[in-house]
Amino acid sequence: MSGIPDLHTEVAPFEVRDGCLCVGGKTVVEIMSGVGSVPAYLYDANIIRDRIETLRKSLPDAMSLHYAMKANPMPEVVNLVARLVDGLDIASGGELEVAVKSGCDPKAMSLAGPGKKDWELKAAIDAGITINVESPNELERIGALSTDGSANVALRVNPDFELKSSGMRMSGGPKPFGIDSEMIPDVLKRLGELPVHFRGFHVFTGAQNLRPESICDAQVKSLELALDLSKHAPSPPEFVNIGGGFGIPYFPGDEPLDISSICENLGQLSAKLESAHPGCELVIELGRYLVGEAGVYVSRVIDKKVSRGHTYLVTDGGLHHHLSASGNFGQVIRKNYPVAVANKIGSADTELASVVGPLCTPLDLLGSKMELARADVGDLIAVFQSGAYGYTASPHLFLSHPPPLQLLL
Ligand SMILES: Cc1ncc(COP(=O)(O)O)c(C=O)c1O
Known part of the structure; x- marks a missing residue:
């Protein structure tokens, strides 16, 4: 323009x-x-629609696209996007209310983020929303709240690698997000003793990345890690969420993200996951890439x-x-x-x-x-x-x- x-x-x-x-x-x-x-x-609304439809045409059919509501939780935006994606990533009890009202299937929603309050955990359990567990303590609290065994949980993993050249790095080293990967086998063992239902893994390495090769690298490593950790799980994973990180050009010199190699890579990862765990869903969760430019x-x-x-x-x-x-x-x-x-x-x-x-x-x-x-x-x-x-x-x-x-x- x-x-x-x-x-x-x-x-x-x-x-x-x-x-x-x-x-x-x-x-x-x-x-x-x-x-x-x-x-x-x-x-x-048309720019949001076009962005999501264009992305979906490039993504492998077998995989799922979730919207990270934190990017823009305006109810009208969430209602629009919920109809165009496969699920929602929720970051709080407030977002949970908006998500439930959007009509999206609660089974396709996950609640992630450190410091969840009991009322938020309870609301997620009651609605059938998967909780991405951020610490061993949080898992114990969910176990105590899940008296009838109905809590759906996934483990958010803090891997020992990061999303390189990212605007926001959220993994690798000590982090308040997720459970360190080396602790996961023990946490999975404990999870098997609690009245909760294991659904899968969540690995979110960073955000606002404009380098396809860095995103592909983190996606490959995230899936490999999840496959490795799944050997310790009480049941096969139903999904592996490998995060997102797709950036948008904000500043002079930034170029739009070329998603072609990322989507090709996702095709290979999706096939790999299918052969390891047939029927297991490969998920990415994106916020700003879906709505930021609109x-x-x-x-x-x-x-x-x-x-x-x-x-x-x-x-x-x-x-x-x-x-x-x-x-x-x-x-x-x-x-x-x-x-x-x-x-x-x-x-x-x-x-x-x-x-x-x-x-x-x-x-x-x-x-x-x-x-x-x-x-x-x-x-x-x-x-x-x-x-x-x-x-x-x-x-x-x-x-x-x-x-x-x-x-x-
Ligand atoms: C767990 C999680 N998921 C998704 C996102 C969305 O990131 P973005 O809007 O850059 O796609 C974030 C952002 O910080 C996040 O922490």
Whole structure:
């Protein structure tokens, strides 16, 4: 799309009409005039649908695709995605409620994450949702709650390897996630003594990876590990979840992930699992790859000022609504998300400007020194790649400004 700063890769195929960005067939000017005076996250249902359908065509038929709700738990988004995938990965009791209401089969849902409360474990047991066990203590607590033996459990394994070149590494070495692989044989032995039903293994090595060879390497190692550990299990695994890690291009120089070799690799792994454990499901769980590129965060320019030669566009949105675009959600060196003046896409009249928010902190930055269409007070600023880890990953209460809206269009 023209008008998006050159150094960023092409963003998702949002329509542009007469220089105005469209989401779900409507211009952002129309949409924003209907939402009142607050910024909004806008999610394009067709872009989500296309992304999932395209991915599914490349994945081996025999395997299962789960949606990690933490990426975007908005109920309307979950309801849409649940119809297009095979299952849901849930991270809390709150997400569990949304997941159950989506109509997805509870047998195809799993609850993962450290520090699960008793009420969350109980809710999962009652609903028939598989619990990915994160520690030996947690297994004991599940055993005590599963008085009728109905708890479905899988062991989340912390392997001794990591997902190389990942934005977020979640395995290898000491980690709060999962049970160290060398402890698993003993934990499986104990599991066999408890009134719980063993379903399989969960290995999640990391997130936000744009290197296919690293993802393939972790997938191969994860399956090998699960096959090895299954020798100690009380019954053959019903599924092996080898995580995800598929990244999306956020920053200048990032290239979209080429999934062809990953899908080919998954084909081989799926065949390998089938020959070792016929009928056992191979699962991957993805969040941002399914929804991240389908969302834009739109705020309004409230003030325009020049300070010692540098132009600032001051908006009604910022860090409190979109922590990750501000660079404060895991970035070591701050980089810009793709940003554009949403009602002036493709304008040849540009200027160098920084987009800031209304908070009294220099961290409240949505775009630093970007070449943008010349904007005025009242113009709309779009931050792309905002469909995941945006709304729910931000401190809305900070400085008591109103929260943003969310719309699925
Ligand atoms: C266990 C687990 N599953 C899935 C995800 C989703 O990752 P992503 O949104 O990068 O696909 C995460 C992210 O941290 C996770 O911890």
